[in-house]
Amino acid sequence: MLLVSRLLLAVVLGLTSTSVIASPLVPRVPHERRGALPRGWNAVRRADSDFVIPLRIGLSQSNMQSLEDFLLDVSHPESPNYGNHWSPAKVAETFKPSAESVSTVRGWLVESGIGADRVRLNPSGGWLVANVTVAEAEELLGTEYYVYEHADTGHEQLGCGQAYHLPEHVSPHVELVTPTLHFDAKVKQRRGVPPEKRSVKSKVGNPGSGPVSPKTTGTIKNIFNQLEHCDEQITPICLQALYDFVHIPLATNKNSIGIVEYTPQAYVPSDLDMFFANFSKSQIGQRPNLISIDGGTIDIGFGGFDVNGESDLDLQYAMALVGKAQPVTLYQTGDDVEGASFDTLLDALDGSFCTFEGGDDPTADPSYPDPFGGYQGALQCGGVTPAHVISTSYSYDEWELTPAYEQRQCAEYAKLGLMGVTVLFSSGDYGVAGNGGICLDADGEPDFPGFAFAPAFPGGCPYVTSVGATQVNPGAKVTDPESACMQVIFSGGGFSNVFPMPSYQKSAVEHYLSKYAPDYPAGTYNTSGSRGYPDLAANGANYVVAIQGEFSLVYGTSASSPVTAAILSAVNDARLAINKKPIGFINPTIYSSAFQHAFNDITNGTNPGCNTNGFSAEPGWDPVTGLGTPNFARLVAAWLLLP
Incomplete structure (x- = not known):
């Protein structure tokens, strides 16, 4: 704290x-x-x-002291109740x-x-x-x-x-x-503010507002959709080769995957078709199933990389990787005036979050009907079915929020896990630093020349799966080992200042700290037994993305999370096809000994920040790339063996 x-x-x-x-x-x-x-x-x-x-x-x-035990009971691969997820009613009544x-x-x-x-x-x-x-x-x-x-x-x-x-x-x-x-999302309009400043938007969706937002080196004219050029341009075939990802969906009527976007971020339909025309022709004309939450819209009246890059990236790659047969749900959250906070989404996914569990914070979360002239409907409280896998490429710096607010929200992710939902968050793009490279001083205050690392949230919540970034090294083949991403962005990772170390990662994290901990001055990062992140990683460099009618090279853990979500969604498809339950909260499983072989261990690269080299990628788990990148063939085989 x-x-x-x-x-x-x-x-x-x-x-x-x-x-x-x-x-x-x-x-x-x-x-x-x-x-x-x-x-x-x-x-x-x-x-x-x-x-x-x-x-x-x-x-x-009530019963919060048993939350982790409840979650492990349905999520740990050695539990006799593995996969016996709870109903929303049971979750609401228990807590x-x-x-x-x-x-x-x-x-x-x-x-x-x-x-x-x-x-x-x-x-x-x-x-x-x-x-x-x-x-x-x-x-x-x-x-x-x-x-x-x-x-x-x-x-x-x-x-x-x-x-x-x-x-x-x-x-x-x-x-x-x-x-x-609490100051993290909603701000009230002051009388007399000029019209050009009257747009009241949550920070979570504003361009460059958090430690996760895609970066670009500009547009490109020549597209190399070939495995020989994956060190220069990442396209869907590169990801399929990197992660042994070949799958024909069999249970699309049972399966679901969701991508979360926060207005004003919005995809451009013609960009999807431009991307599909080059990389997945059968999907030309296909669109995500839009679920508008509290006025969520893609019709925002303006565009460019800062407002379209995130959504275009997330949807183009998630949709192309899962294929035409598997629908993708878009949770477009918040109107184009107030915007939204993470709580706005959680309200819609779980009615108990805005009722039994205390409700929204009026100083932190947008209120609906929008008092500033946007969406005039009531705040959505429940009624939106959570997808089996949900990917979010947005975050805050942990220091921006109060611990109580973060703990309450983190508990809600645990409840989604109890209901069988896999929740993924990008880990951040500034290595061990916060948004824009900001660090902390000895008292935990934000300070650009500070020396202490600035962890991200929700990546440091122990009940989400945090996804870091890797890269194909320049000049390397797609079959060569990847490294931690060190082109344009650095994989976010480190140790939370709020959340203690969960039991499922204790052995892995303690192994890293005992063998590879960097020799930094006391107070540089939390060494008191806290949650380490990310949990795993996927490529985050040189993505070819169609944005506003042009192809750009894009970088970020913004890409890593939806790609991982697509791979895990295919695992769910395989399990559902033989009448097994979705994988739900995956962290206890992926840290177990039975899954040690199911990831490509990343042992090269660092995640610099705060005038340090950050941490280093080492054998086993590390606070740069987690357990490594997914190997789909091994993952699906291991998960099919579970109940």
Whole structure:
């Protein structure tokens, strides 16, 4: 967990003499801290004490201490319940907040002077809500509220200082309280902002907004769709050769694969046809099955590499690799005004996420109907069936979000795993650094000349499968071993500052640290037994992608994740064809001894950043390329042997 920001502390102390108000009632403990303000935000004034805010208290979920055990029970290859995935109803009921949590938190509010008639439990049982003044909120939470302004947009947002506090007996019953510390997605429009700045979009879909976004070296005129040129241009036949990927789908009516995009990122239909005309002629005219989530649209009115590159890349390669017979679902998330956060997608996939499990954070997640004029429908809560494999090529830097917010979201990925969903995320394109090469200082604050590594999220969540990047070395044959990607981008990897090491990777990670750990100064990266990522890798360099009517060379773990998703989807197809269950959460399986032979081990290359060489790719798992790249023939054979 990141330490308190010295810079923010100085700012807050400059505005007020203290950030904690002594309570005459009960002793309090810090519940959430923020290490630093996200880029661009600054405290500009104290909030008016009589301003009324909707205080929302997300209650702790039941049985969370058993979450990993539940997941391993259906996901570990040696478990007698392997593949016996849960129903959504069972997931919702198992993790519903307890009556004790409701009673304890409600009692605290009433005892603190908030009238019982002002406190209501939302219909789902996950939130306690009360409209309170800023003064009341400050007294309840032992903090002070400020108005924050974004330097680039002029948008303002209400939030508290670097921490808020809860009574000792209340804190275990609360996940998070809003509005408080969370700045990761939604921003509110300030009156008087010029029209050209009134587009309010989530950072997750904005060009270059996170540690994963494709890069390009420009357009190309000559296409070499030949195995002899895979060191210069990656096309579908190169990937099939690299990963022994030959498969004829047999169970497409049972199987499903989903690609997630966040508006304003959007594919161009004519680009798909241009790509298919060169690499998969039978798919000309084929489109992904669009599921629009909260106004998700590809009709955004403008284009270019920054807005079309991601979606074009993801869909062209996912669709070409799974072939014409296997439909691909596109989860287009968020309208073209507010955009979306990861929670917006999770709300739609699992209704319990926006009900039983506390609901959205109004200071972090977009609200629908869109108050700024976009999508006017209600927030989608459930109703979207998760695909068996879901690939996402977007992320945040871990330091940008609070640990409580990340932990709550990470738990939701575990619940998708319980339901048999494989969730893939790109690991990042800046090696051990964060977005744009940013690093951390000794206090965990973002600092470009900093020395400490900046891990990504959700890649560091132990309940997703994080995918790094490799390359065919210049001048090498497609049959030669790949290396960690060191052309244009560097494979994201390292160790989380939030999540502990999961049991399934303990042996692999400890082997790396005992034999190959770099000799860096203390504090350079987390050595306290934390989650290591990525889990595996696939090629991420020199992809030929049709974008706005031209072919470009594209680089990034943005490519690695959908390619891996296509290969795993084919494994599901093979299992479903013989009436077995989908592979679901794969991490316990791929780290098991039975699968050690199923990956092409990558032993060359590093992932530099923060004025270091980062980590090195070594035999076995490493925080550059994970367990290695997939060998489909071996993977499908091994998975077909499982129940």
